Amino acid sequence: MEQSLYDVAGNAARELCELAKLKQGDIMVVGCSSSEVAGGTIGKNSNLEVAAEVFRGIYDALCEKGVYLAAQCCEHLNRAVIVEREAVPGYEIVNVVPQPKAGGSFATTAYRTFKDPVALEEIKADAGLDIGGVLIGMQLKRVAVPVRLSVKKIGDAVLLAARTRPKYIGGCRAVYDDDL
Numbered sequence: 507m508e509q510s511l512y513d514v515a516g517n518a519a520r521e522l523c524e525l526a527k528l529k530q531g532d533i534m535v536v537g538c539s540s541s542e543v544a545g546g547t548i549g550k551n552s553n554l555e556v557a558a559e560v561f562r563g564i565y566d567a568l569c570e571k572g573v574y575l576a577a578q579c580c581e582h583l584n585r586a587v588i589v590e591r592e593a594v595p596g597y598e599i600v601n602v603v604p605q606p607k608a609g610g611s612f613a614t615t616a617y618r619t620f621k622d623p624v625a626l627e628e629i630k631a632d633a634g635l636d637i638g639g640v641l642i643g644m645q646l647k648r649v650a651v652p653v654r655l656s657v658k659k660i661g662d663a664v665l666l667a668a669r670t671r672p673k674y675i676g677g678c679r680a681v682y683d684d685d686l
Contacts, residue, residue, distance in 0.1 A: 632670055638663035
């Protein structure tokens with residue numbers, strides 16, 4: 507039996523939380539092409555119903571862990587992100603409300619679902635899911651590390667994942683904490 511988009515997306519988010527060792531208050535950025543998930547071409551067939559199922563799966567999984575979701579908009583909004591205000595004290599907020607054809611269906615769903623959504627030009631997230639080749643790397647802290655998940659696709663969209671780690675400094679005599 508084929509799993510629902512909700513289940514597959516939720517499983518991917520839970521697995522990344524575990525592998526990235528995310529803790530309460532961390533931020534996961536997600537970029538999602540609902541067009542790609544539904545079997546179309548990125549930017550051509552934005553689908554609110556598909557985006558809502560994927561969003562709910564990820565959002566529910568992250569809420570269980572106390573991890574914030576940052577939803578990346580499409581290039582029409584310069585890949586701005588939508589996030590809960592409480593997750594980003596001190597960040598400069600910008601004024602835009604995403605729409606399915608200007609921001610994307612996933613970000614639109616986030617804006618409509620969050621309690622107190624705000625838009626930011628950029629964020630420095632602790633981990634991320636790229637659903638359909640939407641390019642989330644600019645929203646991750648340095649240094650980004652690829653993570654291989656057991657979930658390879660959500661719908662028809664290729665799924666890529668990343669975590670971040672602190673930069674290594676100090677050279678060959680330095681000792682590092684692998685738990686960071």
